[in-house]
Amino acid sequence: xxxxxxxxxxxxxxxxxxxxxxxxxxxxxxxxxxxxxxxxxxxxxxxxxxxxxxxxxxxxxxxxxx
Amino acid sequence: xxxxxxxxxxxxxxxxxxxxxxxxxxxxxxxxxxxxxxxxxxxxxxxxxxxxxxxxxxxxxxxxxxxxxxxxxxxxxxxxxxxxxxxxxxxxxxxxxxxxxxxxxxxxxxxxxxxxxxxxxxxxxxxxxxxxxxxxxxxxxxxxxxxxxxxxxxxxxxxxxxxxxxxxxxxxxxxxxxxxxxxxxxxxxxxxxxxxxxxxxxxxxxxxxxxxxxxxxxxxxxxxxxxxxxxxxxxxxxxxxxxxxxxxxxxxxxxxxxxxxxxxxxxxxxxxxxxxxxxxxxxxxxxxxxxxxxxxxxxxxxxxxxxxxxxxxxxxxxxxxxxxxxxxxxxxxxxxxxxxxxxxxxxxxxxxxxxxxxxxxxxxxxxxxxxxxxxxxxxxxxxx
Numbered sequence: 001x002x003x004x005x006x007x008x009x010x011x012x013x014x015x016x017x018x019x020x021x022x023x024x025x026x027x028x029x030x031x032x033x034x035x036x037x038x039x040x041x042x043x044x045x046x047x048x049x050x051x052x053x054x055x056x057x058x059x060x061x062x063x064x065x066x
Numbered sequence: 067x068x069x070x071x072x073x074x075x076x077x078x079x080x081x082x083x084x085x086x087x088x089x090x091x092x093x094x095x096x097x098x099x100x101x102x103x104x105x106x107x108x109x110x111x112x113x114x115x116x117x118x119x120x121x122x123x124x125x126x127x128x129x130x131x132x133x134x135x136x137x138x139x140x141x142x143x144x145x146x147x148x149x150x151x152x153x154x155x156x157x158x159x160x161x162x163x164x165x166x167x168x169x170x171x172x173x174x175x176x177x178x179x180x181x182x183x184x185x186x187x188x189x190x191x192x193x194x195x196x197x198x199x200x201x202x203x204x205x206x207x208x209x210x211x212x213x214x215x216x217x218x219x220x221x222x223x224x225x226x227x228x229x230x231x232x233x234x235x236x237x238x239x240x241x242x243x244x245x246x247x248x249x250x251x252x253x254x255x256x257x258x259x260x261x262x263x264x265x266x267x268x269x270x271x272x273x274x275x276x277x278x279x280x281x282x283x284x285x286x287x288x289x290x291x292x293x294x295x296x297x298x299x300x301x302x303x304x305x306x307x308x309x310x311x312x313x314x315x316x317x318x319x320x321x322x323x324x325x326x327x328x329x330x331x332x333x334x335x336x337x338x339x340x341x342x343x344x345x346x347x348x349x350x351x352x353x354x355x356x357x358x359x360x361x362x363x364x365x366x367x368x369x370x371x372x373x374x375x376x377x378x379x380x381x382x383x384x385x386x387x388x389x390x391x392x393x394x395x396x397x398x399x400x401x402x403x404x405x406x407x408x409x410x411x412x413x414x415x416x417x418x419x420x421x422x423x424x425x426x427x428x429x430x431x432x433x434x435x436x437x438x439x440x441x442x443x444x445x446x447x448x449x450x
Contacts, residue, residue, distance in 0.1 A: 012386065012393060013359060013395070014441040017441070026438050027437070028438045030393055031395060031437020031441070032437075053088065054081075054363055056359040056384075058077075058107055
């Protein structure tokens, strides 16, 4: 799984950080997403998929679903 | 016959479709949308799309290839006009009849209008992509703009229009920008931001009506008697749940589609997003939220429940707004009557976190250019 984030779209909600803190962090002031791990290990995939699903700015795209 | 029919092709409707697939639903999936566009995002409409920093395609929620992978049938540009909840049958404006084992109502909101607004050139609402593009085209002609409504949408439009260099007046019944949502000190600070950026403010005053000449708006008449000359007017005075098409459905429609704590409005009928009110078990009361985050979070629960789970939907409400150099993040339910205390940062330095308390209990966390710190205090909600 490859994770792609669009920092231009990101609104700083931090939903992704709540769901997968191993993969996502956010900037202190603007809250914009910081991708910690662009190729997360399998046990994290479910959380990352949910993070992509609930991102309120549709800023997370996943590549290679397996 | 299709397995699941989703009425509404915006953020909430699309998120239900995606969540169903992610959770393993392999049956039929139909998404019916009133607008001709593929699913797009609304928050950028009053900001990036109106400002012109994004082409309208950038507001699309998913690339075409991703929509294709979903294996759903999208029927766009065909509004639903009637629901028979027992038969779970939806009729559309073009004469289609669609039946499903589960129907999801995701029709969103209809903007409220001022009396006399309809048919008057130069008066805009902002709900759809077409609304945003029409408003932008008009603003590029460089008119004097009056924004009616000091809520989130009105304030964002005013900020964006100032960024385009327009002459902007913001009118509202509240005594400060976002006063109804945030109370002080945030509302007072935000009002100051608008003033510093050159917005003319007429707050705490109602609108008496629109002035016009030959079918085109010429100004906004205030209850105080003042006439604000305008070439363009944006009416952002709130919205109503888009339930007009459900009038004879027999569903309870007091404030949106009334659902139980599982987001169920009836047997096999669910609602999601701005149009849905539901019983929030955590707060012990009925809630309807008009924000972007709610649409996608509620969609996860709706999809799970369609597939046989029994999940209550009890989220922490959240919204954000970007105006000028301010990024506001709000977790929980702030209210003007709450007691507000700054717990980190400094309002005078344009960055702080504030807690809202009602009867000593924290009801909301607000971050003003401190997004991460605000999120980290979400666990204070419900504590003293």
